[in-house]
Amino acid sequence: MNKNIDKCKSIVEKDKEIYAQAGKLPYFPLAVKKGQGAIIEDADGNQYIDMLASAAMLNTGHCHPKIVEAITNQAKDFVHYIYPYVYHEPLVELAKQIIDITPGNFEKRIIFGLTGSDANDGMIKFARAYTGRSKIISFIGSYHGSTYGAISLSALNLNMRRKIGPLLPEIHHIHYPDCYRCRFEKKECNCNLECINELENAFKYYLAPEEVAAILIEPIAGDAGFIVPPKKYMDKLYSICKENGILFVVDEVQQGFGRTGEWFGIDNFNIEPDMVVLGKSIASGMPMSAIVARKEIMESLDAPAHTFTGTANPISCKAAIATLQVIREEKLIERSKTLGEYMKSRFREMQKKYEIIGDVRGVGMTIGVDLVKDRTTKERDANAAAKICYSAWENGVLVTFVSSNVLRIQPPLVINKEQIDISLDIIEEAIKSYLNNEISDEVLEISKGW
Template identity: 45%
Template sequence: MDQHKNNQQLLAEESPAFSKAARVKYYNIVIESGSGAEITDADGRTYIDLLASASATNTGHSHPHIVKAIQDQAAKLIQYTPAYFASAPEAALAPRLTALAPISGDVALAWGNSGSDANDAIIKFARAYTGRQNVVSFTGAYHGSTYGSISVSAVSLNMSRKIGPLLPGVVKVPYPDPWQRLDGESEDAFVDRMFAAFKLPFETYLPAEEVAVILIEPIQGDGGIVKAPDAYIHKVYDFAKANGILFAVDEVNQGMGRTGKWWSIEHFGIEPDLMSVGKSLASGLPLSAVMGRAEIMNSLGSPAHVFTTAGNPVTTAAAAATMDVIEDEHLLDRSAKLGAIAKDYFENAKKKYDFIGDVRMYGLDGGIDIIDSKTGKGDDEATTKLIYRVFELGAIIISLRGNVLRFQPPLVITEEQLNKTFKIFDQAFEELSQGKLSLPDNADEIGW
């Protein structure tokens, strides 16, 4: 029997065989097991998980009900391609999921393997239905890594550097995030200014009648966990409707209960035409879906959007079990309730520490800015010191945009674990304020 290998040994074995393009580097650990809101690495060290596998394990790790569903289905049938035939779990899941879509009337879906291909599908179906080519998306967006989804993304230069030309017909406009807001600018003035920036392409070089779809994250994920102002979303939506443009939302990161509702768009009272779902849909197993008004979803014929393994029996069984857990354990309410507790904690910490800037929390879905108190600008070094110290103290959190703490624990996290997390942050914040923290040796490799 092979001797158990530790983090260092496993990473040394992986390194020569693994592309550096395929992982954003943070900590030198290898995840070996997980339970609920905790993960354990190959060294046997356990951490509170504040990342939830990039919001892909909202129901926590190895939930017994989901594990059983996977095991039972695997014993019956692991795979038969839905490109040709339905399977029992897939056939049952499709109407259950479409019934949850925040869209009136008949709704249909198509399966995929990841949020990336679900966003590709939005482009495909929108172009087919409208007969138009152009797509509008937003700065700060992360929609995925396939060529279509990476073309509509705008969160990292390494998602376009050296891989062009990207998909043609894509125009990006500024997302109304808090870093765009001017000092002393009112909410109304901010919305008006950002909407003017949104309209500028349409007024100068982009004919509205040639735009198929506007794709937006109502609450951006990797762009910093930030909710667009309600009034802005409504202005964009009204503009789309007035010009025959489809309105599509990316719910891959922010859906499946993350924000205290099934879908982040429900915070705005708007019905999208199309939406992408992934990540936590099957508790992290490779399953995604594009959902939309049935007439749009039937504007293409097969095989315009089929995949050999998409919607397979095991992943769809896991998705049904995931939905059971969200419903039976009232995870939407838990997200809202525990998110309010977390928001209070970080707001109070902000009063105590001048390096904490904006605090955004939408359910258990938070972005906390770390700033230079003298300039008010983002402090990437301080952020890296903080997340690394939190890691050393027993919790996993990463940064976004260099200076944003990404707070997305599994929705099953207990109040006891949440309080333990706050004590870890208390220590890390206090040590940073006293100048006791230093950068890790590989700081230049860490982060997006």
């Protein structure tokens, strides 16, 4: 590597001495100093094209002028006042707009929080209170956050769950419908949704459906490896929920706000969920989360069942209002669809050349590139993912991986075609370097990721 990263390295060293490493998932020694659009600059002045968007938190890109303006203007008026005690206009204006764009042609209510994790905790509370039932079903491989409730819902990494038990009781996990690694070795042509039997069997033998409050699903699995469920699975799951009085809840924290070429991931399926969990890109990087649900569900809890001092921060509210405006004005949803398709087609061209790319999948600008040791066994190539991402970073592209081996392609939706082309060329070069054994094993000590 010929670039200077001395300042970044010294920041990393200081971090290791003071920050609890339970909160770190490093991929490369990057200390961010600035960002503009889809470009990041590190503490040493090196620039990178951002294919991660702060883990899908920056759909409008870095420092969008309209969002920066909204933030600075509001900061001059007032920075915060405990919302549970008072009211303010930025919140009511934002709340109405979010209710209007979330799916569901019924009367809704919204409540805010600070991070996707607390919204998922709130979801459990509302679901249990409304239904009077205790059990919640979520999916293996999912990540729903790091608070106790959200960890209990998650099932992707034992380190999250070790040593901290007991977790929240009555949360059960089933497999996400994964057509690439179908557990029944079916193809689209002979699939009879064998995977839904797991839920039906659970209901028959050990999980009384009338005790299940909610099923929580990501409409496109994120950290499980960007898996797109078949539409017929989603339809069936939805009808099972309806037949059994179970709430159908979607976690849109990662896929919301235009990321999948629709306002929300679930809009790709024409399903009206009972409850929607929001976060990340809602306020373009300012801390904010929300739960939107049918009015009667949200009226099932009494105050102060879900309050936070820092909730509904007016700066975050103004940032969120500006975010919605930018998404509309710059047609970021359409852009996500067309440029997302373009990226997928370019990765599929690469797939023809490199056996290591087992699958390319995704919707809009949520794309997963599944790296395998062998296309028949589909064995995950975790070292390849770590080394390719590291090499891409050395050459000016920020790309990471999830599920040990799946390249995470989730750039800011404002990225342009030229930036995409440069990034994909650099990723392709990194793949070649990996295949030529040019990336040292030392990288594996640094690039840990998920």
